[in-house]
Amino acid sequence: MNRKTSIVLTGVGGQGVITAANILGKAAVRAKTNVYVSEVHGMAQRGGAVNCTVRLGNVSGPLVAAATADVIVSLEPVEALRNIMYANKKTKIITDINPVVPFTVSVGGEKYPNLDDVYKEIQSRAILFKIDALKIAKDSGAAITKNIVMLGALAAADVLPFKSDVLLETILGNIPVKYKDINKKAFNGGMKALKDL
Template sequence: MSTQRIVFVGVGGQGNLLASNLLGQAALAAGQHVVVSEIHGMAQRGGVVESAVILGDATSPIVSNAEADVVVCFEPVEALRILNKANKDTLLITNTRPSPPFTVAIGAAAYPKPEDSVAFLRSKLGKVIAFDGQSLAEEAKNPLSLNMVMLGALFGAVELPIDVKTMKKIIRSQTKKRFAASNVQAFDLGFKAAA
C-alpha cells in the first residue's frame, strides 16, 4: 500500500495534537498501519505546534522536507512557515482566521494579509483549500473545535483508508462528553467545506 504523509501545524492551544492522536486511533481501529509524531513542550506557551500522521507501510515517525502529501494548517501564516514540507503536488488545507503572535502586537513583526498568504500558497501548490474554519467551529457552538473542523476537512478532501464512521466514533468516544456532539458537528462542517 502506498504511504500517505499528513502534517498538522497550528498554534499552542488549537488542539493540533488531539487531532493527530484521534486520526491515529481511527487508523488503528480501521486496521491500518500508522505512526504519529508530536513535538511537545511549548504548546501551552503560544509557540508553533507540529505533528504528523503517517499512514501505510513507512515506519519513520517524521515527514521530511518536500515529502508531505497533505498539510493541514490551523492558522494561515503557519501554512507559510510549514511550506518547506510541501512539494508542488501536496494538498494544503488551511484555516484562514489569523491568530497573530505577540511579535506582531509589540510591533516587532508584520502580519501578512491572509489573502496574500493564500495567494502565495496557490501560486506554489496545485491544490489549496482555504476557508474560515474558526467560523465553522463557532457555528458548531464550540470555538475550541477548530481541530475537529480541520480533521473533517481532511476527510472531505482526501481519500483516506479510514471510513468517516470510524473517525466519528473515535471522536465521540475519545473527546470530552459535553463537547462530543459539537465536535462531531464541527467535523461535519469542515467535511462539507472541503468536499
C-alpha cells in the same frame, strides 16, 4: 500495501493540534492501518508554533521528508505557509482563514503578512483549500472544536486511506457524551465546507 500517506498538522499552541494528531493516529489503529505520529511537548507548547506529523501505511517512522506531504492541515493561515517545505505541487493544503497574530508582531515590531500574499504563495506551490473553520466551530456550539472541523475537512479531502466514518467514530469515542453533538456538527461542518469549495 506500499502506499504511504504523510500528513502535517500545524497551528498555534492551544488550538488542539496535538489532540487532532492523536485522534488521527487512533483512527488509523482502529482502521488497522500502520501509523506513526510525532508531537511537540514542553516549552514549545506555550503559545508557540506547533507542528505534528502523522504517517500512515508502509512507513518506518513519523517524520515527513521535504516536499513529500500528501496534505497539510493548518489551524492558522501563516502556519500553513511556514510548513510549505513539506509541500509539492500535488500537496493539498487545508487551512483555516482566521489569523492568530503572534506577540512578536505587537511587541517585537515584526510584520504579519497580508493574507492574500500568503495564499498566493501557497497556491504557487501546492493546492490550497481555505475554510472558515472558526465560524463553523462557533456555529456548531464551541470555538474550541475548530480542530475537529479541520479533521472533518481532512476526511473530505480524499487522502486518508480509511473511511471518514472511522475518524468520526474515533472522535466521538474519545469525548464525554455531552460534547458528542457539538463535535459531530463540527466534523460534518468541516466535511461539508471542503466539499463545497
